[in-house]
Amino acid sequence: MVCATYFICITMKAGTGRTSCSMPQIFRLLAILLAIVSFFLLSMLSSNDSWKINIHRGLRIDKGRVSKSRLRSKLFVNKEDEDLPEETFGKPIFGSDFIVFYNAIPKTGSRSLDSAILQNIATRTRRPLHFQLIPALAFENETLLKQFVALQKVPSFVRGHAMFSEFDSPSKVVYINVVRDPVERVISNYYFDLFGDDEAKATHAEENWPDTIDECIKLTSNKCYEAVRYYQAVTLRQFCGMDEKCGTVNRWTLQKAKKNAKRYTVIGLTSELGNTLKVIGMLMPDTFGGIYHQYILHQNVTKTLTKTNVKHKPKPETVKILRQQMLLQYEFYDFISRRFETLKTDLRLE
Numbered sequence: 001m002v003c004a005t006y007f008i009c010i011t012m013k014a015g016t017g018r019t020s021c022s023m024p025q026i027f028r029l030l031a032i033l034l035a036i037v038s039f040f041l042l043s044m045l046s047s048n049d050s051w052k053i054n055i056h057r058g059l060r061i062d063k064g065r066v067s068k069s070r071l072r073s074k075l076f077v078n079k080e081d082e083d084l085p086e087e088t089f090g091k092p093i094f095g096s097d098f099i100v101f102y103n104a105i106p107k108t109g110s111r112s113l114d115s116a117i118l119q120n121i122a123t124r125t126r127r128p129l130h131f132q133l134i135p136a137l138a139f140e141n142e143t144l145l146k147q148f149v150a151l152q153k154v155p156s157f158v159r160g161h162a163m164f165s166e167f168d169s170p171s172k173v174v175y176i177n178v179v180r181d182p183v184e185r186v187i188s189n190y191y192f193d194l195f196g197d198d199e200a201k202a203t204h205a206e207e208n209w210p211d212t213i214d215e216c217i218k219l220t221s222n223k224c225y226e227a228v229r230y231y232q233a234v235t236l237r238q239f240c241g242m243d244e245k246c247g248t249v250n251r252w253t254l255q256k257a258k259k260n261a262k263r264y265t266v267i268g269l270t271s272e273l274g275n276t277l278k279v280i281g282m283l284m285p286d287t288f289g290g291i292y293h294q295y296i297l298h299q300n301v302t303k304t305l306t307k308t309n310v311k312h313k314p315k316p317e318t319v320k321i322l323r324q325q326m327l328l329q330y331e332f333y334d335f336i337s338r339r340f341e342t343l344k345t346d347l348r349l350e
């Protein structure tokens with residue numbers, strides 16, 4: 001820097017016939033240069049954040065393991081995010097002094113994930129996780145849910161179709177979840193409730209629902225149609241949380257769901273359950289290392305048990321109608337998918 005300044009000084013003086021630069025002159029010029037550089041840096045920081053790349057999430061992998069070093073720097077925190085809880089998405093967690101909160105979305109492969117977790121627990125002798133089902137009464141009752149989580153031993157894994165909640169439990173709570181293509185999820189939910197599978201009984205078999213979702217979405221007066229509208233709202237609702245307003249799909253719900261998504265350590269994809277488990281194993285190596293292996297070993301059995309009994313291929317127009325009704329849900333799904341892709345790249349998966 002000093003050399004560069006000296007050079008600039010000499011060049012400036014060349015026109016005046018004098019060729020030497022005194023030290024005070026050099027320092028004055030140096031100060032001006034520094035001021036200009038700082039000004040540019042500061043204006044970059046306070047303008048939009050599109051240039052931020054992935055520095056804040058720079059995970060480094062050494063020989064297949066996640067190293068603890070992170071490149072996060074105070075400089076790169078967005079002003080608007082300052083009062084939000086720290087983003088935890090994709091950050092590794094070592095040890096096992098925590099409670100994993102898995103507020104599973106129905107029909108996203110959650111039982112396959114559960115069975116991989118259970119198999120993994122069975123193979124570990126040191127500090128096994130306590131696997132607990134969240135009581136259905138607590139799914140939408142924040143007081144009950146918080147009480148339930150506060151009572152858990154550490155480490156534990158709690159799962160159920162609960163709404164998102166910020167916990168003030170004395171133990172650290174780690175959030176995980178999985179999302180699925182919105183239309184696929186709705187269709188799967190329809191046939192699951194109508195016909196069940198080898199593990200679960202059908203819940204709406206007696207209610208005169210049409211045998212196919214194609215017929216159902218034409219019968220807006222039938223109860224089945226209400227059910228379809230309900231299924232469409234489920235994912236956003238669970239990510240949005242306990243607020244009554246979370247039951248309606250709108251931009252506010254979407255924003256809240258996206259904001260809460262940043263509190264999760266992993267949100268995987270049903271279409272990539274294997275990679276989802278790999279990511280879970282890599283980000284929580286002391287608790288879930290080896291879980292992908294367990295999934296592969298037992299995949300066979302789980303798939304058979306949890307395969308919905310009858311599933312008709314939907315007509316293209318059915319898919320089109322459902323898709324048009326679910327644009328906000330796709331916005332959320334795409335948001336999550338992009339983050340998962342980036343996370344996989346950071347972890348050098350694929």
Ligand SMILES: *[C@@H]1O[C@H](CO)[C@@H](O)[C@H](O)[C@H]1NC(C)=O
Binds near residue numbers: 143
């Ligand atoms: C939640 O459950 C508690 C205990 O059963 C009950 O007193 C309370 O009214 C419930 N809250 C809501 C919002 O249902």
Ligand SMILES: *[C@@H]1O[C@H](CO)[C@@H](O)[C@H](O)[C@H]1NC(C)=O
Binds near residue numbers: 300301
């Ligand atoms: C899957 O399960 C079936 C029946 O239990 C068994 O015959 C088959 O070999 C298994 N396949 C794999 C790849 O484990």
